[in-house]
Amino acid sequence: xxxxxxxxxxxxxxxxxxxxxxxxxxxxxxxxxxxxxxxxxxxxxxxxxxxxxxxxxxxxxxxxxxxxxxxxxxxxxxxxxxxxxxxxxxxxxxxxxxxxxxxxxxxxxxxxxxxxxxxxxxxxxxxxxxxxxxxxxxxxxxxxxxxxxxxxxxxxxxxxxxxxxxxxxxxxxxxxxxxxxxxxxxxxxxxxxxxxxxxxxxxxxxxxxxxxxxxxxxxxxxxxxxxxxxxxxxxxxxxxxxxxxxxxxxxxxxxxxxxxxxxxxxxxxxxxxxxxxxxxxxxxxxxxxxxxxxxxxxxxxxxxxxxxxxxxxxxxxxxxxxxxxxxxxxxxxxxxxxxxxxxxxxxxxxxxxxxxxxxxxxxxxxxxxxxxxxxxxxxxxxxxxxxxxxxxxxxxxxxxxxxxxxxxxxxxxxxxxxxxxxxxxxxxxxxxxxxxxxxxxxxxxxxxxxxxxxxxxxxxxxxxxxxxxxxxxxxxxxxxxxxxxxxxxxxxxxxxxxxxxxxx
Amino acid sequence: xxxxxxxxxxxxxxxxxxxxxxxxxxxxxxxxxxxxxxxxxxxxxxxxxxxxxxxxxxxxxxxxxxxxxxxxxxxxxxxxxxxxxxxxxxxxxxxxxxxxxxxxxxxxxxxxxxxxxxxxxxxxxxxxxxxxxxxxxxxxxxxxxxxxxxxxxxxxxxxxxxxxxxxxxxxxxxxxxxxxxxxxxxxxxxxxxxxxxx
Numbered sequence: 001x002x003x004x005x006x007x008x009x010x011x012x013x014x015x016x017x018x019x020x021x022x023x024x025x026x027x028x029x030x031x032x033x034x035x036x037x038x039x040x041x042x043x044x045x046x047x048x049x050x051x052x053x054x055x056x057x058x059x060x061x062x063x064x065x066x067x068x069x070x071x072x073x074x075x076x077x078x079x080x081x082x083x084x085x086x087x088x089x090x091x092x093x094x095x096x097x098x099x100x101x102x103x104x105x106x107x108x109x110x111x112x113x114x115x116x117x118x119x120x121x122x123x124x125x126x127x128x129x130x131x132x133x134x135x136x137x138x139x140x141x142x143x144x145x146x147x148x149x150x151x152x153x154x155x156x157x158x159x160x161x162x163x164x165x166x167x168x169x170x171x172x173x174x175x176x177x178x179x180x181x182x183x184x185x186x187x188x189x190x191x192x193x194x195x196x197x198x199x200x201x202x203x204x205x206x207x208x209x210x211x212x213x214x215x216x217x218x219x220x221x222x223x224x225x226x227x228x229x230x231x232x233x234x235x236x237x238x239x240x241x242x243x244x245x246x247x248x249x250x251x252x253x254x255x256x257x258x259x260x261x262x263x264x265x266x267x268x269x270x271x272x273x274x275x276x277x278x279x280x281x282x283x284x285x286x287x288x289x290x291x292x293x294x295x296x297x298x299x300x301x302x303x304x305x306x307x308x309x310x311x312x313x314x315x316x317x318x319x320x321x322x323x324x325x326x327x328x329x330x331x332x333x334x335x336x337x338x339x340x341x342x343x344x345x346x347x348x349x350x351x352x353x354x355x356x357x358x359x360x361x362x363x364x365x366x367x368x369x370x371x372x373x374x375x376x377x378x379x380x381x382x383x384x385x386x387x388x389x390x391x392x393x394x395x396x397x398x399x400x401x402x403x404x405x406x407x408x409x410x411x412x413x414x415x416x417x418x419x420x421x422x423x424x425x426x427x428x429x430x431x432x433x434x435x436x437x438x439x440x441x442x443x444x445x446x447x448x449x450x451x452x453x454x455x456x457x458x459x460x461x462x463x464x465x466x467x468x469x470x471x472x473x474x475x476x477x478x479x480x481x482x483x484x485x486x487x488x489x490x491x492x493x494x495x496x497x498x499x500x501x502x503x504x
Numbered sequence: 505x506x507x508x509x510x511x512x513x514x515x516x517x518x519x520x521x522x523x524x525x526x527x528x529x530x531x532x533x534x535x536x537x538x539x540x541x542x543x544x545x546x547x548x549x550x551x552x553x554x555x556x557x558x559x560x561x562x563x564x565x566x567x568x569x570x571x572x573x574x575x576x577x578x579x580x581x582x583x584x585x586x587x588x589x590x591x592x593x594x595x596x597x598x599x600x601x602x603x604x605x606x607x608x609x610x611x612x613x614x615x616x617x618x619x620x621x622x623x624x625x626x627x628x629x630x631x632x633x634x635x636x637x638x639x640x641x642x643x644x645x646x647x648x649x650x651x652x653x654x655x656x657x658x659x660x661x662x663x664x665x666x667x668x669x670x671x672x673x674x675x676x677x678x679x680x681x682x683x684x685x686x687x688x689x690x691x692x693x694x695x696x697x698x699x700x701x702x
Contacts, residue, residue: 234653434634
């Protein structure tokens with residue numbers, strides 16, 4: 001089994017999705033057949049998660065080498081391989097993906113009334129493709145998964161989205177596609193230089209500074225859009241607002257991580273000198289994201305937009321952590337920065353997913369995302385209010401929750417690089433608390449605002465399970481991050497070493 | 505405080521008072537007996553490590569002579585007497601001579617307001633930092649995100665492509681004579697360049 005574990009994690013959910021599509025949709029969402037399809041979707045996603053635990057239990061934390069490697073020729077003519085493997089950077093993200101997907105399936109259980117089978121199929125296929133991105137070690141394979149991933153997400157927002165879903169979908173697609181195409185150009189150049197699509201061949205290939213700069217920019221456009229970094233972030237709030245709850249959760253929890261993952265998997269090791277050259281700019285953009293977007297988030301009237309902007313600010317920490325590497329003399333500080341960025345990615349996956357689910361719970365009842373339409377929700381939904389406050393605190397970076405760990409590591413590392421970096425990064429502690437808690441205050445606390453709020457029913461069992469599992473995960477990573485950090489440690493030390501070596 | 509509120513005020517019932525007393529006595533005793541081991545003794549063992557030369561507590565410990573000495577020493581410090589002065593002032597102004605605060609207020613309006621508004625710190629935070637934070641947020645959102653990035657950069661690019669195409673498409677009229685005429689002009693210019701400028 002473990003010989004083909006990664007393939008299983010990719011193809012099992014995709015096969016499940018295809019089965020669901022083949023079963024076809026039942027227009028009566030309450031029928032026995034529609035119900036059976038939900039159970040199939042849940043079973044496949046839970047099974048995938050159970051398999052992915054094998055990645056953790058079988059993971060060797062003492063080596064930076066790729067593990068669970070699978071290698072088979074795919075297109076001989078241009079030396080493309082079906083080449084999979086994971087290290088400490090990708091394994092946690094795969095587990096995050098397989099962990100979030102069942103929750104999304106449960107969250108959509110009886111909320112999705114139109115074409116439920118296609119909805120769940122889209123998520124399962126998306127899960128497989130995302131696992132593919134995280135485990136691909138062949139450039140072209142990576143690119144195929146990377147682009148294929150857009151299709152299910154395009155459908156999820158475009159079919160099950162809100163009123164302006166077509167606008168949001170096109171914006172999402174054009175933005176991300178434009179960036180990715182330039183990445184393909186860089187891949188083709190690297191193929192021409194090295195004669196293969198092997199990522200490790202690209203890492204070892206000598207490249208001049210000029211070429212490295214151009215490749216870095218091409219990568220940057222692909223990854224910066226995904227992260228998203230300022231100023232190519234404006235697709236995200238629109239996409240989130242229009243996406244169904246499950247789409248928002250996957251978008252925030254996993255798809256944004258693709259950008260961060262791209263930087264550490266491709267940019268840093270393949271073009272270290274190019275990355276070094278642009279590190280100052282990357283740090284500046286990251287800090288702009290933290291400060292500028294923090295202020296913008298403060299003024300949002302739509303809860304989903306607020307959380308979307310907060311995601312951009314939090315992802316600024318990820319890129320900050322990755323690119324301060326060149327501002328220190330290597331060693332533990334640089335490792336801490338990258339580690340902080342990685343922990344922040346996992347933590348943000350849990351917290352932003354939970355926050356979007358919370359908004360989804362309210363939206364399912366009141367059909368509004370506007371902060372002004374709520375107030376005093378704690379009076380009618382005390383259990384929900386407790387969860388929402390917990391996740392909000394985590395979003396604001398409260399110690400004891402996962403939100404604190406990554407941010408703190410990055411702030412400490414950036415202080416070593418330059419106290420001014422830490423100064424601007426630390427504004428998130430104020431701004432994050434301000435925009436999150438102000439929203440909580442207006443939505444959760446106070447007098448019951450209107451009859452919609454007065455008529456609210458507290459969480460049902462299904463919602464309680466989903467939020468409860470996420471709450472446990474948020475607290476677990478917050479109180480005991482050691483297993484996660486241990487998993488990444490050796491890989492990150494190796495990465496920092498690679499990033500510090502010049503290639504020409 | 506109005507009469508209604510005042511009528512609700514009364515001493516705590518014994519179910520509250522008794523536990524408070526029972527908590528107060530041990531807290532005094534515990535403080536008395538544990539202050540030394542906790543602050544200067546080995547209560548925490550190796551759990552807390554302090555950098556040599558920066559051990560502030562140890563320096564303080566050199567002047568430590570036990571809780572009784574601390575208790576007696578407190579009477580000699582200005583801090584203690586300032587606290588007592590605060591108590592006395594409050595008692596004098598609000599119990600002994602309740603007419604005085606109003607008189608003080610009339611005489612020293614500015615000072616009264618300064619104290620009443622807590623040195624205006626709340627105003628600084630609410631009208632200053634919070635209001636400015638919201639203004640900056642609105643500016644960056646409306647002007648930065650919506651106007652500049654989405655309006656000028658993203659839609660602006662799309663619009664200028666559209667406008668350029670709107671102009672360029674007039675060249676493609678579809679009439680044969682337009683194209684023929686353009687070819688003749690081009691040919692004339694090319695021949696002219698060949699003859700006179702080569």
